[in-house]
Amino acid sequence: MINAFLAQDGIYLLTVILLGLGLAGIIVCNNYMKKLICMNIMQVAVIFFFLCLGQKNGGTIPVAMDTIIHAADYINPLPHGLMLTAIVVSLGTTGVGLALLTRIWERFGTLEEDEIIQVKGEDEV
Amino acid sequence: MQLRRVITVLIMVTILVVPFVAFRVLPEIGDPNSAPNSHVTDYYIEHTISECNSPNMVTSIIVDYRAFDTMFETTVMFLSGVAVILILSNKPKKRDDMFRKFNPCTTNTGPSIFKTVNKDVMISIIEPLILIYAIYVLFHGEVSLGGGFQAGALIGMTYLLDVMVVKRKDRDIFNYSLERSVSVAGTGPFIYAVGGILGLIGGGLFMEFEAIPLPIEAPELHSIGILIVEVGVTVGVMCTIITILKAIMDRVSFDDDND
Amino acid sequence: MNNFPALIVVCPLCAALLNLVLNRINEKLGKAVIVLSVAASLIMSVFVLAQVITTGTIHYHMGNYDMPLGIEFVIDTVNGLIVVLVSLIGFLTLLFSDNFGYKFKTRLTKGAANTVLTLLIVGLLGMTLTGDVFNLYVFLEITSLSAYCLIALGGERGIFSAFRYLLVGTVAATFYLLGVAILYGVTGTLNMADMADILNEGGKDQAMLLAICFLVPAFGIKMALFPFHGWQPSAYSYSEAGAAPLITGVMGKIPAYAMFRYLYCIYGTDFKYFNSILVIVGVFSVFGMLYGSIRAIAQTDIRKILAYSSVAQIGYISLGFAIGTPIALCGAFLHMLGHAFMKGGLFFCTGAIRHKFGTVNIEDFGRIYKKMPLTCGTLTIAALSMVGIPPTVGFFSKWYLGSAAAMQGEWIYLAVLVISSLLNAIYFFRLIEKVFINEDKSLKERVYDEFKTCGWKLVLPVVVCFIAILGLGLANVKIIDILMLSLKGVGLC
């Protein structure tokens, strides 16, 4: 019974909660490093959501063995191929974000949003 | 102030959760005849060995059916390496140390237990193993698990391991300059593009491995195309990771560097 | 000849990848190869456009796998025109960015800046050409990453706005991926044409509504539509001077084209909630037009004026999508073409003035037309075209939008169109008045040794934009016929 509830919308519910927490983390967190981590968490949530769509009951991992022939026994390989791309893209974005953080740290001396707004406030806005 | 943040988090989560719970829209997890599991993937599963000569379906999808995607994905990797270099290219002004609130490590855990394990001996054992494993993952990518990204990232990790342990003065394995590592990172995706252009030269469309102008029959041509592409991806990912690490290392001053 | 669609994207990509290697051989070799490759892709895109006009839409299957299996490029007259636009402005920006090379000290950073700019062009070209849903996400990422880097090069404030744009842009890309996941979960394919067929069959309205709720904000953030434009003014104004024309002129428009592709080609008009989505997009664009113009009046830094006016102009384009008739869509795409040249031209002039006098504040633009006649000429023509004076392209696109709104009977859209044009008139005529009538501030010229050498690289983009604004204006009937070739059946007829 629990399995039926989980399969129907339990897993989707947990994934969307993780997504919402990641998005909330970006908005709520005061430290820029934590915003970057929450951004990564949000991307992991969407990657997991995409992979959920490809699951099959009783399917093995998508490497073709000659003993098993017909297609119903293998897990859907398409989402896995796409999500490799999404994971490497998230690494690229994190790398660029961290380089920007180093420059912000050298310019403002802090990574806290409110301190930066004060320091930046009087000379720009 | 803490309460305000908790409330905003709860509001955000409910805004996103309500639509998903309200309509039961997505297929039940795992049922074999849901839309994604029945429409296109049966072709991939049945034809992966006969057409692309690679039992690993995920690799055949990445590098053969949707090879165009992965070419631009490797370019994203190269682009992030170049972007890190450009952003960290300025010479930081000598900052007064007022901002650097350096709080010494308070918990003292006694003499360092690492004295017993000699780091340098461990390194000379582990690194060759990881490199051999990376080469295996690269060339065995389409039969068992693995592929270009994993192999490139593994070699990048051996560089990382080496940088962390060996002191900066006497480091000699990966010691070429930032500019050289970025240029090699650029050639990675270019090798990938050459794999596609070979198909053009052979008269077919872009990324068509059957049209590679070599006198071998079709499935073998696919595996040669896949090999060229995997090598390109590995070179691209490896050198980008080394470039980003090297760019960050130049900016970050490790205090214990001079021990 | 039939491989041109792929070569348009792959040729500049290979040049960009090899740029750093070629720079090690010879200082100027890398940049020369890049300029040649973008010029080649410009010529190829003109050929492809000609072929599309004669023979109808082209389907180019990558790797020779037919439609639902592999990735395919779909080229009809709409994105054929946009590809020509992107490669032309990209070519001009590459030449223009040479003048600002003196900021990068070492050979590595100068070569890297050229690589990033070329990869931005490749990302934009790919986004217009692709017919695959996940491929659009990968090109979206390439465009965003190179945009973050180019904005971060614009000095200290550029770093801060680049980081804000990175956070918001990644949220947009994640929302886009979520929308694609929902659509994939319901249809099973990633090909736009195949997905459209499946969606039009079944009663999947709830899933489509859920997906569009994630897709419209994602594209809204990427194209800086009204409620999602928070990152845009500081990002556009502090971006690197050499790449500003491409970023402001074209980078905001391609997600608008992608939204059109989703709303009209995948969802189609028989989607149950189609009209309500159009109304929502209409409300966003109406507020955007008013807000952008009002905020632009209050600025003194010319780049901030142009950034806020971009928010208003993107409102015009999404207004065309909101009205929905083929005429409105043609007006929107004509405005997209025209605005790219107008905004690009204005930023070319801003870059030229900043290069020569080093100032960006419009207060001290007094009587610079004597020293820079060509730049001020293009500045005036672009300002007139933004306001919508007849011979220029701005007037005709607003004319088509207005007539379509009148035919559909949406008087609010027509009224806001007129009010926003008047608001545009206020701050653009103020700009012209500062340039021509204000007393001379006798600005001293910034003497740079590189300044004397690259004269034609400053002049050519400015002149081409001048000719393009007038040429598009006079030839707008021809362009509308070309657009109508593939937009006839689309939208609410």
Next chain:
Amino acid sequence: MLLLQALLLMGLIAITISIIFGKNILITVIVYNAFSFITMFLYIVMGAPDVAFTEAVIGVISTVYFLMILKNVYRKSK
């Protein structure tokens, strides 16, 4: 199998809450490394070994990037 996925997901949610409301940034980065490890384990349970392999390797590398940047940034955060 689904139950295991659900439990791991709840673990991830708990880690995310601790990251949002945590005080010390160094601990947040280390907990983020645990997050990427559990994600890798989740992909294995879902039957996606390729993705798990990539997530493991890239999780390690991104954590090392974070730690290197954190080296000269102080640790306390509100």
